[in-house]
Amino acid sequence: MKIYFISIFILMSGILSYGQAVDQLVNNCVMNAGTDAKYLKDFRIELGKASGKNELRYKANMSLWKNTKYRFSMCNSSDSKGELILNIKDNTNKVVLSSFNQKTGKIYPFIDFICNKSGIYQLNFDFTDGQQGSGVGIVSMIR
Amino acid sequence: MKRKIFLLSLFICLCFSCRNSSKKSSGFVFPEADAVPISEAEKLSPEAIADISKNISSPVEIANLLQTLEIPFSQSYLASSIDANKQNTNVDKALKLGILGADLGYLNMYERTGSSLDVLSSIRKLSEDLKVDQFFDFESIKRLSKNKSNLDSLLFISIDSYSQIDNYLRTNDRGHLSALMIIGVWLEGQYLATQVASQFPDKSLCDRIGEQKIILNDLLLLVSPYCNRDSEFTVLCKDLQEFKEKYRDVKITYTQGDPVSVEKNGGLVITQTETSVVEMSKEQLTDIIEITKSIRNSLIIK
Numbered sequence: 482m483k484i485y486f487i488s489i490f491i492l493m494s495g496i497l498s499y500g501q502a503v504d505q506l507v508n509n510c511v512m513n514a515g516t517d518a519k520y521l522k523d524f525r526i527e528l529g530k531a532s533g534k535n536e537l538r539y540k541a542n543m544s545l546w547k548n549t550k551y552r553f554s555m556c557n558s559s560d561s562k563g564e565l566i567l568n569i570k571d572n573t574n575k576v577v578l579s580s581f582n583q584k585t586g587k588i589y590p591f592i593d594f595i596c597n598k599s600g601i602y603q604l605n606f607d608f609t610d611g612q613q614g615s616g617v618g619i620v621s622m623i624r
Numbered sequence: 625m626k627r628k629i630f631l632l633s634l635f636i637c638l639c640f641s642c643r644n645s646s647k648k649s650s651g652f653v654f655p656e657a658d659a660v661p662i663s664e665a666e667k668l669s670p671e672a673i674a675d676i677s678k679n680i681s682s683p684v685e686i687a688n689l690l691q692t693l694e695i696p697f698s699q700s701y702l703a704s705s706i707d708a709n710k711q712n713t714n715v716d717k718a719l720k721l722g723i724l725g726a727d728l729g730y731l732n733m734y735e736r737t738g739s740s741l742d743v744l745s746s747i748r749k750l751s752e753d754l755k756v757d758q759f760f761d762f763e764s765i766k767r768l769s770k771n772k773s774n775l776d777s778l779l780f781i782s783i784d785s786y787s788q789i790d791n792y793l794r795t796n797d798r799g800h801l802s803a804l805m806i807i808g809v810w811l812e813g814q815y816l817a818t819q820v821a822s823q824f825p826d827k828s829l830c831d832r833i834g835e836q837k838i839i840l841n842d843l844l845l846l847v848s849p850y851c852n853r854d855s856e857f858t859v860l861c862k863d864l865q866e867f868k869e870k871y872r873d874v875k876i877t878y879t880q881g882d883p884v885s886v887e888k889n890g891g892l893v894i895t896q897t898e899t900s901v902v903e904m905s906k907e908q909l910t911d912i913i914e915i916t917k918s919i920r921n922s923l924i925i926k
Binding site: 512544589590 | 675676678680682684685688689692733775776777779780783784787828831832835838839842876878883885887888890891892893894895896897898899900
């Protein structure tokens with residue numbers, strides 16, 4: 482019985498400390514988005530290692546509006562094996578931006594996007610090479 | 625001679641094929657059916673519903689647009705008549721929670737901390753009644769409201785609280801209340817935009833109002849499973865259908881182009897050259913302003 486309670490206690494402590502770590506990561510990422518950035522949304526991503534190299538695995542939709550400058554900031558937790566990357570597709574499935582340059586291998590920690598076409602966009606996140614990782618993507622508006 | 629005819633035919637074909645590849649792509653239209661069938665909406669996965677709830681534009685974005693246009697703050701746009709103590713049903717409470725959330729975003733953006741504390745106390749009462757107050761860190765929000773230098777933290781903590789409530793309600797079989805809250809947020813943002821547009825009809829603001837056509841169908845999808853739940857929902861669904869009617873002939877078209885990117889300060893700056901173009905007559909805008917005012921006011925005076 483004791484072991485049962487201890488196991489539950491350890492499990493709950495683990496869950497709570499993980500939650501706190503994620504919250505801390507989100508807070509830090511929001512604060513580091515820039516003094517000119519105003520927080521809009523965040524996406525908390527936790528992925529295991531991918532079985533194959535396919536499309537970016539974490540998908541979410543978001544409306545983006547014309548005449549607005551958005552900033553997408555990516556932050557990784559320290560235990561991530563890969564780096565968080567993002568690409569965004571429009572309603573025709575066309576990639577409008579990517580934080581990962583496939584030709585040079587360069588990864589950008591943030592992207593400013595000057596939106597001129599209002600609509601619902603698909604945000605796709607993953608970690609480089611389909612590695613395991615956890616991180617957060619922050620969407621802010623820039624004045 | 626044959627060769628000349630062949631070349632002439634080829635030239636004509638090329639001319640027509642160039643015309644077909646016009647830079648203007650097809651515009652945004654509502655799906656064929658006038659109303660989203662309930663059975664279709666019921667099939668929506670929890671992920672799809674979560675996506676829809678994230679699609680709805682934030683009132684903070686509307687407030688940001690107003691600030692960019694140097695529109696002065698006005699207390700008259702707020703739903704000050706809402707008395708949190710006089711809301712009888714959970715439907716009323718969830719809708720008002722959404723409406724006041726949008727007002728809070730507007731107040732925060734304009735740094736009107738005195739008024740935001742009043743709104744906050746109403747939000748507290750409604751969220752306690754709906755048993756979702758655990759997601760609001762009221763003390764932190766109050767503290768940040770008083771400290772104007774922490775606007776970003778204030779926006780984060782306020783928006784995040786609403787996101788957590790939305791998520792909690794959806795995952796605890798209270799999706800109908802989540803839908804109402806989201807509709808409340810959207811409706812108040814729409815009211816704010818239309819009221820300002822009626823006084824300052826700036827092109828970019830009018831365009832933003834016209835562009836709401838893009839997410840109106842999502843709002844209908846969100847609420848459709850509950851349209852027959854009770855009379856309050858039936859009225860709300862009817863109201864949203866009226867909105868849809870007013871938007872039916874607003875046209876949104878797109879021009880094509882490739883994004884332009886440059887590196888700056890270690891990041892990437894991407895300018896989209898594709899554009900969306902809104903075609904909306906003055907009459908259509910007036911109708912939308914009127915229907916928004918009518919529906920929003922009928923809800924807040926309850």
